[in-house]
Amino acid sequence: MSKSFHPPVRTLMGPGPSDVNPRVTAAMGAPTIGHLDPAFVGLMDDIKSLLQYAFQTSNKLTIPVSAPGSAGMETCFYNLLERGEKAIVCQNGVFGGRMKENVERCGAEPVMVQDDWGKPVDLNKVEDALKANPDAKLLAFVHAETSTGARSDAKELTALAHKYDCLSLVDSVTGLAGVELDVDGWGIDAIYSGTQKCLSCPPGISPVSFGDRAVEVISSRKTKVQSWFLDMNLVMGYWGEGSRAYHHTAPVNSMYGLHEALVILEEEGLENSWARHARNHEAFAAGIEAMGLSFVVAKEYRLPQLNSVTIPEGIEEAKVRAALLKDYNLEIGAGLGALAGKVWRIGLMGESSCKTNVLVCLGALDAILTDMGASINSGKAVAAAQAYYAK
């Protein structure tokens, strides 16, 4: 006979999920109500407003897709592209590659703009691609690359897309609430995010937002969207204004959690959240550098919430992660794709972006690496971070 599951209590400093505020898990544990209950319809409206705040947009089509970030990505591509069309896709990490897969699975043609992993997307290369492909329908790029920790200039990339009459399609799964993001100010046409990064919610939901131009494209498609579940023409009837048409059954309790996480974000204030992420990153970076380790991403393009840190020579990275988990209940992430085995990805996202986590992680890394005989400056990291906080 099977037994109930009782998860260990971890500190989550990987690339997501991040630590979840107990208010959010408590909200998820509230009694389930029907997905067409008037009380739930009211909650849907509140979630839409709060997501508009988080994205800084007045886009009416701003909703949480009832599935993880990968489905949010598909929602954007599958609604905006039709067979035979062309999209310019920027790749500087894993998620640009997944975008390429999405374009191909639409029966559309991806034109790739490649940059080194850890570098931001190069504006000049993008402009060349836009010039060379006047028939491209959209420009897709990752604002915050979770696989490297690099931030690209979503404002300038969107401006370039518009200059060449393309829509901009933006991945900000890891960006939302962690760094500046201004959907209306920058004119982003379509964007998707995730709940398990800087919103500090359990994974499972993907907030998306579509501007007027994108909605116009979606509602005037020649062919049906290749996913019934993600077809925004149908989902709009469920999440839209006026009477709600049944589409699918929303994940009710997950929506409770997302709502509470967004309430917490509103209480803190978006700018304060960005500032907190920046500050804890600075303290963490002071510690990492005092230890003699370095970052993959140059300072000016670095995401404060996702730190790719190089592994000291001769150290088996998986052993370090196993020791952190075993001795400290602390999770950090492995490198992905081209960076597998070369870096750790250490998240300071949402609730995880706090002084306690910074100090515990630095102290634990310091102790474990010293123990393994790594060539680091032992015993300096925590003091360096403390010194930063004391400034």
Add this chain to the structure above:
Amino acid sequence: MSKSFHPPVRTLMGPGPSDVNPRVTAAMGAPTIGHLDPAFVGLMDDIKSLLQYAFQTSNKLTIPVSAPGSAGMETCFYNLLERGEKAIVCQNGVFGGRMKENVERCGAEPVMVQDDWGKPVDLNKVEDALKANPDAKLLAFVHAETSTGARSDAKELTALAHKYDCLSLVDSVTGLAGVELDVDGWGIDAIYSGTQKCLSCPPGISPVSFGDRAVEVISSRKTKVQSWFLDMNLVMGYWGEGSRAYHHTAPVNSMYGLHEALVILEEEGLENSWARHARNHEAFAAGIEAMGLSFVVAKEYRLPQLNSVTIPEGIEEAKVRAALLKDYNLEIGAGLGALAGKVWRIGLMGESSCKTNVLVCLGALDAILTDMGASINSGKAVAAAQAYYAK
């Protein structure tokens, strides 16, 4: 400033979600861990085993899709069909129509077998369609039609599919754990379900299972699956045996809930769960008939967990539902599609299939309809159900 949301406490007797055991919501409120945490990988294995039990299968590819039932449906169709292929789709309610949409969005051709809403799928018509379409790849049908409450003969339909060398693709969103279902015994090739019906879990996850023939079809496709997120060739690497490849981020806390719901099912025993659903339906039906109301579906094809009850003449059905919600915190469902405005759909699913709910619902309906001056036999329903239980 927004406020935290505190849902009303409802009794859920609509077509899903059903009442959720507090053990399940408590499990969902446990601290989040990483989706690649060894403890979570162990949980994934346990969920797979428990789902195999619920489906009565030894299929290795038995997993919970990280999205609601509609995505489970897409997982089956999009993995099994390629452009230009043909599928026979049986429709006797809303969800056969959604299957048709799925086939079309694959770029495949649906051959429809239509039956009246409330009737089971007609085996003779299906055999005619199979004979007339020797190039059909699969036969798709709904085991338990949530829009009507009719049960079709999944065993015989699967046997027919195999006789004509087709795969069988089965919707048992409302069937699983509520009525007999024997995936291996009946030889079903692909099946999807939902969590928010007889498993009594919050909505958001879709258990699926694929047999060896279906897996062979999926792994030898000529073209890529049109959804990256739902591509079983990729998902198998995440949920499969051996080392887990990162695919998407699983909805960790929702999986806690599903696991606990499956543990509860195992504790009760599948056959006991089927018997409980049958017994509470009988008591409920005794009450409904004593009131002078009738069922859409003939007794022998009736799903005990989903009761389509006709509305007395001259009664505005929405007013009755509103009164049930306001005065009793009790949710029942409206009719869907062809049955909209003609029936109520009253769920006795999972935790909602209990004596208390049966008696409360009958008593409340009796009082409200009497109050509205409906021509029913007032004051008989509860006693009739009590008499059934006393037998």
